Amino acid sequence: MAMTRARGLRCGAAAALVLVAGCSVDGLLLGELTRDEHRQMPEPAPVTLRGKAPGFQGAPLRLWAGSSVAFSGKVDATGAFALQTDGRSALVGTVLEAQSGARACLALVPELPAQTSVLHPERVIELAEIAPGALEVGDVSTTAALVLLQRARIEGRALAAVAPSSLVETLIDVDSRLRSGDPALALALLAVQRVLAAGKSAAAAGAPFDVSPAALHLLRDGFAATSAVDADGDGAADGDGGRFEALMTAAASGVKFAACYTPGRIKVVLQVRLASDARDGNCEPIQPFLWADDKPGAQMFITGGVHKETPTCVAGRTAFCLHPAQIDDVNAALGNWVPNKVQMFDDGSHGDGVASDGIYTFAFDAPHWPAVAAPDGAGVRIAYKFTYGAQGQGWTGAEEFPGNQRILELDDRNNDQLIVRLDHFADETSNKDKANGLFTGCGKVTWAAAPAEGCSSDSAERAVDVDGDCKVDGWPSAGKVAPLTVPCP
Ligand SMILES: [Ca+2]
Ligand SMILES: [Ca+2]
Numbered sequence: 001m002a003m004t005r006a007r008g009l010r011c012g013a014a015a016a017l018v019l020v021a022g023c024s025v026d027g028l029l030l031g032e033l034t035r036d037e038h039r040q041m042p043e044p045a046p047v048t049l050r051g052k053a054p055g056f057q058g059a060p061l062r063l064w065a066g067s068s069v070a071f072s073g074k075v076d077a078t079g080a081f082a083l084q085t086d087g088r089s090a091l092v093g094t095v096l097e098a099q100s101g102a103r104a105c106l107a108l109v110p111e112l113p114a115q116t117s118v119l120h121p122e123r124v125i126e127l128a129e130i131a132p133g134a135l136e137v138g139d140v141s142t143t144a145a146l147v148l149l150q151r152a153r154i155e156g157r158a159l160a161a162v163a164p165s166s167l168v169e170t171l172i173d174v175d176s177r178l179r180s181g182d183p184a185l186a187l188a189l190l191a192v193q194r195v196l197a198a199g200k201s202a203a204a205a206g207a208p209f210d211v212s213p214a215a216l217h218l219l220r221d222g223f224a225a226t227s228a229v230d231a232d233g234d235g236a237a238d239g240d241g242g243r244f245e246a247l248m249t250a251a252a253s254g255v256k257f258a259a260c261y262t263p264g265r266i267k268v269v270l271q272v273r274l275a276s277d278a279r280d281g282n283c284e285p286i287q288p289f290l291w292a293d294d295k296p297g298a299q300m301f302i303t304g305g306v307h308k309e310t311p312t313c314v315a316g317r318t319a320f321c322l323h324p325a326q327i328d329d330v331n332a333a334l335g336n337w338v339p340n341k342v343q344m345f346d347d348g349s350h351g352d353g354v355a356s357d358g359i360y361t362f363a364f365d366a367p368h369w370p371a372v373a374a375p376d377g378a379g380v381r382i383a384y385k386f387t388y389g390a391q392g393q394g395w396t397g398a399e400e401f402p403g404n405q406r407i408l409e410l411d412d413r414n415n416d417q418l419i420v421r422l423d424h425f426a427d428e429t430s431n432k433d434k435a436n437g438l439f440t441g442c443g444k445v446t447w448a449a450a451p452a453e454g455c456s457s458d459s460a461e462r463a464v465d466v467d468g469d470c471k472v473d474g475w476p477s478a479g480k481v482a483p484l485t486v487p488c489p
């Protein structure tokens with residue numbers, strides 16, 4: 001009876017907001033509600049992460065998401081903990097830290113799920129069940145966490161940008177190799193144990209580890225200097241975190257993020273940088289507001305769809321082609337050429353790597369095959385354009401340039417199972433299709449499989465210059481977007 005009553009109330013509340021998937025209780029998924037920004041949604045019950053951190057009785061606990069603390073709690077007097085999250089956030093690639101003075105232990109948490117419904121009761125999840133090797137937060141889990149963190153740093157990725165299933169597989173691999181005495185991992189474990197021992201020194205100051213992606217060293221220089229730690233065991237105090245870092249890098253170089261990828265589909269990450277100091281492909285300053293208005297409160301949007309030169313499936317071509325339903329899906333994801341409808345994000349959400357860095361992100365899933373595998377070398381091709389304006393506004397005063405579109409072939413050039421394309425807003429020298437301003441080009445842009453003499457084929461993902469010195473810096477970071485994976489067989 002009570003349940004029926006609760007359902008009735010729930011339904012009424014939802015109907016009073018905006019219609020979401022009808023008024024069925026089962027349709028009241030948090031994802032739906034949060035996506036549509038229903039502010040008055042009821043709070044879900046918390047999700048609680050439970051585990052053991054022996055030796056850290058009474059110590060504070062922090063759950064790090066990148067460089068910020070997502071949730072915090074405390075280890076109890078018996079060395080156990082129950083860290084409560086709000087049940088609203090699905091946390092991927094976080095690092096749990098128990099810290100007592102200058103001692104700290106870590107555990108990598110591949111994925112801490114959100115509640116799937118506001119009706120679910122509090123959910124308790126055991127750390128050991130979701131983080132292989134983390135039976136307790138101790139030296140072994142610390143070593144595994146640091147090695148995976150270092151692996152991600154080597155690859156220029158955030159832990160959150162590695163698929164949770166890959167983190168799980170890799171933790172299993174690292175844990176089994178730690179137990180079987182893999183030499184590089186054994187040295188890493190020994191280094192962690194020396195850091196833990198050095199943390200007991202009265203002179204040691206501060207938390208030993210820095211798990212933020214931008215950390216200079218995983219072992220803080222300040223800790224190394226005050227604790228006189230000898231992580232590499234050469235008999236001399238290290239002085240800074242460099243020796244520890246080298247050991248973690250050596251261990252991480254033998255580790256790979258194991259993953260099996262979703263066949264036939266790929267995650268596409270479109271990014272645009274809006275900045276006054278950006279330079280175009282001619283090394284000339286870009287004027288971001290040549291066509292768009294620089295209005296207060298304007299937001300970044302993307303729109304586009306499947307390019308008409310994408311092979312479609314017909315009687316004579318049944319592979320390396322798109323079916324009408326697939327074309328409709330991609331068109332819908334990209335906003336089907338309606339301007340100022342599909343918002344991009346620069347607040348660290350929706351896969352955006354860094355909040356407020358002027359790089360806006362939009363990520364979606366698309367059908368995919370390697371272009372080189374197709375008989376005519378054609379992959380899935382899309383066209384798109386950025387607009388900077390108000391939700392629902394038309395093209396005028398919002399689009400980066402009129403009469404043109406940007407073109408992109410979904411071809412994974414750096415083999416990271418992602419298509420990542422970083423453009424500068426209003427850059428008329430990049431993949432702008434018709435009136436292209438690149439001095440070394442021919443005024444238009446071609447597909448890679450159909451090059452034309454003197455023309456640019458800047459129509460795929462590519463390495464970029466992000467700091468405006470006109471020298472390419474490398475592949476753009478995918479931010480927090482992970483490849484599409486399936487559990488490995
Ligand atoms: Ca040393
Ligand atoms: Ca950003």
Ligand SMILES: [Ca+2]
Pocket residue numbers: 411412413414415416417418419420461
């Ligand atoms: Ca790629």
Ligand SMILES: [Ca+2]
Pocket residue numbers: 464465466467468469470471472473
């Ligand atoms: Ca550069």
